[in-house]
Amino acid sequence: MEERAGGSRSLDVHRLGRLSYAEGLELQAHLVEERRADAIPDTLLLVEHPHVITLGTGAHEENVLADEGRRRELGIELYEVGRGGDVTYHGPGQLVGYPILDLKPDRKDVHRYLRDLEETLIRVATSYGIEADRTRGRTGVWTRTGKLAAIGVRLSSGWITSHGFALNVSTDLGYFRTIVPCGISDRGVTSLERELGRPVTLEDASERVVEVFSAVFECQLSVA
Numbered sequence: 001m002e003e004r005a006g007g008s009r010s011l012d013v014h015r016l017g018r019l020s021y022a023e024g025l026e027l028q029a030h031l032v033e034e035r036r037a038d039a040i041p042d043t044l045l046l047v048e049h050p051h052v053i054t055l056g057t058g059a060h061e062e063n064v065l066a067d068e069g070r071r072r073e074l075g076i077e078l079y080e081v082g083r084g085g086d087v088t089y090h091g092p093g094q095l096v097g098y099p100i101l102d103l104k105p106d107r108k109d110v111h112r113y114l115r116d117l118e119e120t121l122i123r124v125a126t127s128y129g130i131e132a133d134r135t136r137g138r139t140g141v142w143t144r145t146g147k148l149a150a151i152g153v154r155l156s157s158g159w160i161t162s163h164g165f166a167l168n169v170s171t172d173l174g175y176f177r178t179i180v181p182c183g184i185s186d187r188g189v190t191s192l193e194r195e196l197g198r199p200v201t202l203e204d205a206s207e208r209v210v211e212v213f214s215a216v217f218e219c220q221l222s223v224a
Contacts (some may be wrong), residue, residue, distance in 0.1 A: 006078060008218050008219060008220050009041065009042050009217075009218070009219050009220070010041040010042065010219070010220050010222055011041065011043070011044060011214060011219035011221055011222065012040065012041055012042070012043045012044070012222045013043075013044045013046065013210050013221060013222070014043065014044070014045050014046070015046045016045060016046065016047045016204060017047070017048060018047075018049075018050065018156070019047040019048070019049060019094075020049070020050060021049050021050070021052040021054070021077060021090065022079075022197050023095075024045070024047055024049065025079075025081065025100065027045065028045070028098055028100065028162045029162075031043055031100045031162075032043075032100060032156055032162050035100050035101075035160050036102075036104055036156070036157075036158045036160050038102075040100075041097070041112070041215075041222070042100065042101045042102060042219065043099070043101075044097060044098070044099050044100075044210070044213060045097065045098040045099075046095060046096070046097055046098075046206050046209065046210070047093060047096050047098070048092060048093070048094065048095065048096065048131050048202060049090040049096055050075070050077070050091065050092070051074060051076040051077065051089075051090075051091040051092070052076060052077045052078070052079060052089070052090050052091070052177060053066075053071070053076055053077070053078050053079070053087060053088070053089055053178065053179055054078075054079050054080075054081050054083075054087070054088055054089075054090065054152075055078070055079070055080045055081065055086075055087055056082075056083045056084055056085035056086055056087070056088070056152050056166075056177050057082060057084055057085075057177075058084060058085055058086050058087060059080070059082065059085070059086045059087050059190040060087070062180075063086055063087040063128070063179055063180035064078070064087055064178070064179055065177070065178055065179055065180065066069045066178035066179070066198050068127055071176070071178070073176070074153065074178065076089075076091075076175070076178060079108065081163070081165035082154050082163075083145070083152040083153060083154045083162075084106070084116060084152050084153055084154065084163075085139070085150075085151075085152035086180075087179045087180065087181070088150050088152065088179070088181060089175055089179055090091060090166055090179065090180065091172065091175050092171070092172070093124040093168070093169055093172060093191070093193075093202070094166050094167065094168050094169060094171045094199070095166070095167045095169050095202055095205050095206060095209065096165070096166045096167075097164045097165045097166075097209060097213075098162060098163060098164045099117075099161050099162075099164050099213075099217075100160065100161060100162060101160070101161045102159060102160055103155070103156070103159040103161065103216070104158070104159045105137035107140045108159050109161075110127040110153075110155060113153065113155075113161065114139055114153065115122060115134075116216050116217060117151050117164065118120070118134055118139070118140070118141055118151065119147055119193070119216050120165075120209065120212050120213050120217075121141040121148070121149040121151075121165060121167055121209075122134070122141055123215075123216070124167070124208045124209055124212050125141065125148060125192070125195075126206070127208050127212070128192060128195070128196060128200070128208075129196075130143060130192070130195045130196065131143060132148055139151050139152075142187070142191055143195055145188065145190040145194065146187055146188035146189045147181060147187060147188070147189045147190065147192075148167065148168055148189075148190050148191070148192070148195070149165055149166060149167045149168065150160065150165065150166045150181070151164070151165045152164075152165075161206060166192075167192075167205060167210045168189065168190065168191035168192065169191060169192050169193065169200050169201075169202050169205045170191060170192070170193045170199065170200055170201075171191050172194070173189055173190070173194065176189045187188075192205060215219065
């Protein structure tokens with residue numbers, strides 16, 4: 001693994017803009033193999049997906065509320081994927097992050113990894129003046145209004161991470177009515193724009209995520 005001054009790890013950041021979910025899956029699979037072979041440093045992909053519903057390994061199909069016809073009408077794709085968690089939605093205005101990290105040797109702790117992702121997103125919210133926190137027993141980041149960010153990860157052999165987090169920035173929250181988000185029916189969803197009552201760009205949110213992620217994970221940045 002590449003290291004830089006002070007022993008911190010190098011992190012390549014790729015801002016890829018709008019990317020289909022299928023392309024995102026293919027790219028992650030490739031980069032996981034590259035990371036396992038130590039051919040690349042730790043990497044963070046930041047993307048925006050077209051409308052898609054994804055079902056994790058713990059998903060309950062009844063949490064997809066829109067049938068095939070309704071999904072076709074709304075232009076929503078459906079994927080079963082290998083991340084943890086239940087059902088979630090990705091779409092325009094949402095910043096999706098895919099960390100491809102080698103957790104060896106000192107971060108081989110799934111609980112710690114999830115909490116570090118939450119910490120990253122909590123600090124991003126705080127940078128906007130938004131009070132956000134964890135909810136006991138529920139992975140993700142929440143405000144008093146609802147869920148601001150979802151997290152669902154996969155760890156492959158060799159402690160290489162993929163999948164990651166989805167931060168609602170300017171997302172049309174109406175699309176979440178097509179699912180029971182993460183199987184949680186008693187809490188709503190929210191976004192940075194909803195919390196602030198003003199526009200927020202993906203570019204600005206992306207800059208803040210990169211800055212905070214590198215601090216929480218103690219990385220030196222190399223931005224592509």
